[in-house]
Amino acid sequence: MTTTGIRLRARRIAAGFSRFVLLGALAVAQAAxxxxxxxxxxxxxxxxxxxxxxxxxxxxxxxxxxxxxxxxxxxxxxxxxxxxxxxxxxxxxxxxxAYTWKTEALADRPPADGRLDGDLYLRGSGDPRLALEQFWLLLRQLRTRGVSEIGGDLVLDRGAFALPPHDPAEFDNEPLRPYNAGPDALLVNLKSLSFTLHPDAENARIEVWPETPGADQFVRNQLTPGSGACSDWRERLRIDQEGEVVVLRGAYPASCGDKSLNLSPWSADAQVERLFRALWRELGGTLRGHVRAGPAPAGARVLAAHESPALGxxxxxxxxxxxxxxxxxxxxxxxxxxxxxxxxxxxxxxxxxxxxxxxxxxxxxxxxxxxxxxxxxxxxxxxxxxxxxxxxxxxxxxxxxxxxxxxxxxxxxxxxxxxxxxxxxxxxxxxxxxxxxxxxxxxxxxxxxxxxxxxxxxxxxxxxxxxxxxxxxxxxxxxxxxx
Incomplete structure (x- = not known):
């Protein structure tokens, strides 16, 4: 073997040994x-x-x-x-x-001359995302299908789920927090109400603007302007429920500007009823009967339907x-x-x-x-x-x-x-x-x-x-x- 060949072989051996040592060191480091x-x-x-x-x-x-x-x-x-x-x-x-959920409005008889003589059934399938806008679109679709007056009751069909009683205070004793709302086959707007807190510096007060239709008459504003940082504004508020009314107390820092406050104060039936009545009235419709829970009859026909976004x-x-x-x-x-x-x-x-x-x-x-x-x-x-x-x-x-x-x-x-x-x-x-x-x-x-x-x-x-x-x-x- 030539001198050059010997040198090349020595270099290969040295390089191989170096790789062996490096791999060994990495293995030791990984094991450590x-x-x-x-x-x-x-x-x-x-x-x-x-x-x-x-x-x-x-x-x-x-x-x-x-x-x-x-x-x-x-x-x-x-x-x-x-x-x-x-x-x-x-x-x-x-x-x-691509899976989707459907929410349907049904009746056991067809409407005539804009009037539905009988009950209207709302049947849910567990849609996680039936927000305010989608619920409004469902009711608008019902109006364009020729229904303006509902002579009977609004019946809420939650038969897709069979659930044990839910206590929203059980987890952390915060029953009004929206994350504590229970599941619901007919979940509307995540069972929550939305308010905007607005500092009115000119009049030295905090305004509360209800963003959810039907909620304006169920909130009592006792907030006062506060000072200091805005980092813990939510914890500074005292939020109580007196019957069906939400009472807001405490000092709200003016430095916060406008903030959204979401609450879940009502039962599922009350949530859907108040939202339905407010939106239906805005659309020019009337509801003569009451709102109650119950199943849609087997022969009921679909008058309007909303399909959720895809699961993805x-x-x-x-x-x-x-x-x-x-x-x-x-x-x-x-x-x-x-x-x-x-x-x-x-x-x-x-x-x-x-x-x-x-x-x-x-x-x-x-x-x-x-x-x-x-x-x-x-x-x-x-x-x-x-x-x-x-x-x-x-x-x-x-x-x-x-x-x-x-x-x-x-x-x-x-x-x-x-x-x-x-x-x-x-x-x-x-x-x-x-x-x-x-x-x-x-x-x-x-x-x-x-x-x-x-x-x-x-x-x-x-x-x-x-x-x-x-x-x-x-x-x-x-x-x-x-x-």
């Missing part, structure tokens, strides 16, 4: 991470006073390789709103992204803005039986998971929204779920529904200007003593990662810096590899 947390994350948790044993973290690539980072990953924990990932992914696969669009709104009421509607729809029940929806989700080989033995399901003290799942199971979703035909719909860090949804004001801005699609969750996130992160080297971070601790509210530190550490790994 699997047993602990990156220093920036551990430091942030320590500063927040959150013990490591109350945290679960799992990071893995979307290629199915072993985890890059695993800490306490098999421990069942409360996921808060991260549970919506399971509900929405299951719905996209079971029902399909509904899922986007649920995850981007963490809408609990809409998530519960979708969860119940997963029960193939009618009337649908929470137990039936739970069975349907478990059967779907089993069919995908995702047993998730520690999983505890309640209402599918994460607004629950009962629901449990591990970081490892959530990561397996996200890996299955990445490999699913509905992956684009699910991923695009997740808030984008520093850009939109619940992450619009978070991680702005950081390494993860615009590179992390994440669902977040927050309850008292619980803070969570899960989703997908694209590092600076172009590699996609699955991330799950769960905190169950009395100081969980202070855990955001630790989560942000993990996302920054992971995003910047691409820079380290390229270097």
């Amino acid at each position: 991470l699997a047993g602990g947390l990156p220093a920036p994350v551990a430091g942030a948790l320590k500063e927040a006073g959150i013990p490591a044993q109350n945290v679960a973290v799992l990071v893995r690539g979307t290629g199915g390789e072993p985890p890059l980072l695993s800490h306490n990953a098999r421990e069942p924990m409360n996921p808060a709103s991260v549970m919506k990932l399971l509900t929405t992914y299951a719905a996209l696969e079971i029902l399909g992204p 669009e509904i899922v986007r709104e649920i995850n981007k803005f963490s809408n609990n009421v809409m998530a519960r509607q979708v969860f119940l729809t997963l029960d193939p039986a009618r009337p649908a029940t929470p137990a039936g929806a739970q069975r349907a989700v478990r059967a779907w998971l089993s069919g995908k080989g995702l047993g998730l033995p520690e999983l505890v399901l309640d209402n599918g929204s994460g607004l629950s003290r009962k629901e449990r799942v591990s970081a490892e199971s959530l990561a397996r779920l996200l890996l299955a979703a990445w490999q699913s035909p509905v992956m684009p719909e699910l991923m695009s529904s997740l808030p984008l860090a520093g850009v939109d949804g619940t992450l619009r004001k978070r991680m702005t200007g950081g390494a993860a801005t615009g590179r992390a699609h994440l669902k977040t969750g927050y309850l008292e003593n619980v803070r969570t996130l899960a989703g997908y992160v694209l590092d600076n080297g172009g590699r996609r990662w699955i991330v799950v971070f769960l905190i169950n601790d009395p100081r969980a509210r202070l855990g955001k810096p630790a989560m942000d530190a993990l996302l920054q550490w992971l995003t910047e790994r691409g820079d380290a590899r390229e270097g």
Whole structure:
């Protein structure tokens, strides 16, 4: 062998040895991470006073390789709103992204000369997104079909769901908060009323403008102008219910400008009745009878119908803005039986998971929204779920529904200007003593990662810096590899 050949062979051997040492070092580093947390994350948790044993973290690539980072990953924990990932992914696969709900207006006799001699039935199918505008369009359609006077009653058919009694104060003793509204087969405007609070500096008062038709006569404004920062304006208000009337008290900071206040003070029947009467009157119609609950007769004919947006669009709104009421509607729809029940929806989700080989033995399901003290799942199971979703035909719909860090949804004001801005699609969750996130992160080297971070601790509210530190550490790994 020539001298040149010997040198080339020596270089190849040296290069091979260097690669071997580098791979070995990476393997050792990965194994070390699997047993602990990156220093920036551990430091942030320590500063927040959150013990490591109350945290679960799992990071893995979307290629199915072993985890890059695993800490306490098999421990069942409360996921808060991260549970919506399971509900929405299951719905996209079971029902399909194009699935829609219908709300119908029916009668057992045809109208004549603008008058319906008999009852009008409103039949719901669980539409999560029958907002004020859509309800108005349904009633307008009824008017254009020749109905102006309803001689009988308005009958509300909620037979698509069979639900236990719902106590809106049970979860956190905040019965007027819209997120505590229960599911409803005939859910209208998310069972909420909307008001605008407007500081009138010239007259030194706070005006309350009802944005929901029919609500103006059921609000008593006792607000006074206040000073100071606007960050906790909602907590400064005292909101009481006296019979059917909402009473607003407290000081509202003038620096806030106009703010929307959404409340859920009425029963489901009262909500639909007042909204129907107000809108129907605006459309020039009259209702002679009362409003009551009951089923539509078998032979009733459809006079008007509204079809919801497709499930793919509904899922986007649920995850981007963490809408609990809409998530519960979708969860119940997963029960193939009618009337649908929470137990039936739970069975349907478990059967779907089993069919995908995702047993998730520690999983505890309640209402599918994460607004629950009962629901449990591990970081490892959530990561397996996200890996299955990445490999699913509905992956684009699910991923695009997740808030984008520093850009939109619940992450619009978070991680702005950081390494993860615009590179992390994440669902977040927050309850008292619980803070969570899960989703997908694209590092600076172009590699996609699955991330799950769960905190169950009395100081969980202070855990955001630790989560942000993990996302920054992971995003910047691409820079380290390229270097």
